[in-house]
Amino acid sequence: MELPLVVGVDGSDPSLAALDWAVEEAARHELPLRLVHASLWERYEGRVPSFARERPAGDVLAQHIVASALERARLRRPEVKVSGDVLPEDPVSALLSAGHEAWSLVVGSRGRGELAGLTLGSVGLGVAARATCPVVVVRGGERNRQGVFGRVVVGVGDLPHCLETVRFAFREAAVGGSALHAVRAWRRPAPGHEGPRTAADGTSAHEERASANLDEALLQAVREHPDVDVTRTPVEGPPRQVLLEASAGADLVVVGAMRRHGRHGLQLGRVAHTLLHHAQCPVAVVPQRV
Numbered sequence: 001m002e003l004p005l006v007v008g009v010d011g012s013d014p015s016l017a018a019l020d021w022a023v024e025e026a027a028r029h030e031l032p033l034r035l036v037h038a039s040l041w042e043r044y045e046g047r048v049p050s051f052a053r054e055r056p057a058g059d060v061l062a063q064h065i066v067a068s069a070l071e072r073a074r075l076r077r078p079e080v081k082v083s084g085d086v087l088p089e090d091p092v093s094a095l096l097s098a099g100h101e102a103w104s105l106v107v108g109s110r111g112r113g114e115l116a117g118l119t120l121g122s123v124g125l126g127v128a129a130r131a132t133c134p135v136v137v138v139r140g141g142e143r144n145r146q147g148v149f150g151r152v153v154v155g156v157g158d159l160p161h162c163l164e165t166v167r168f169a170f171r172e173a174a175v176g177g178s179a180l181h182a183v184r185a186w187r188r189p190a191p192g193h194e195g196p197r198t199a200a201d202g203t204s205a206h207e208e209r210a211s212a213n214l215d216e217a218l219l220q221a222v223r224e225h226p227d228v229d230v231t232r233t234p235v236e237g238p239p240r241q242v243l244l245e246a247s248a249g250a251d252l253v254v255v256g257a258m259r260r261h262g263r264h265g266l267q268l269g270r271v272a273h274t275l276l277h278h279a280q281c282p283v284a285v286v287p288q289r290v
Helices: 013-029 041-045 057-076 091-099 122-128 142-146 163-176 205-224 239-247 270-278
Strands: 005-008 033-038 082-087 104-108 135-138 151-155 179-186 230-236 252-259 283-289
Touching: 005 013, 005 091, 013 033, 013 057, 013 104, 013 135, 013 142, 013 163, 033 057, 033 091, 057 082, 082 091, 091 104, 091 122, 104 122, 122 135, 122 270, 151 163, 151 239, 163 179, 163 205, 163 252, 163 283, 179 205, 179 239, 205 230, 239 252, 239 270, 252 270, 270 283
Parallel strands: 005 033, 005 104, 033 082, 104 135, 151 179, 151 252, 179 230, 252 283
Antiparallel strands: 135 283
16 A cells, blocks of 8 residues: 655645645655644534534634645646545644654645744644654745756765665655755864865865765665766755755755654754755755664
């Protein structure tokens, strides 16, 4: 049985942007799409007696949100198999539970009722920092969301933890016919801790190591996806800033997030956290078990 792509819907504009992106993603991967709307109306309005004639307002609104989202998805991509559910839970818990049996989770940058000035809503942050499957937060400019750049950017971290992130990025590039830009950021050590300053060819030894790390991290994925056009770029600078700048001309930026066994709460890391708040394109966070 194929795992579905799961998208959270709540009727807000960011939610609709996430839905549109998820429909296209499901079509690219030929996956079923599951729409999830989390509603706690029963908690606040009480359960309705079986003999009651009128449905409570919260139930009507929840069903309307899902029905409208289903219609929008089917009109956009009739070939995609779409289903929808209203779950009596808080949004983060509902999406995390759905993620246990999902190809990936897709959410908007903000939800209905959250402050317009927020760069990232609490639901997107909570899901991206705790999910067991990849999470895509749909944000950024319209051109980035529509995939006009034909470019996926992946931040390559330390081996072996970055391998799942790299594989995810290659799959996204392959199904979208996009080029892949693999970035490895490096920094010069503080004065007195430099070690060898230059390699044999005159380049920085630190840059050479970053380039070698890129080659090693990409080796297996390149063999699996030989048709993907890959650019390898070691860049001097803070990883957060390097990837933020790269996101301006990308359709998707992919980063990893460590999930340490036995630890609870948000587990994102500085790079993923910064991109989720400020990237100019959708951001995929791929969990890395440590």
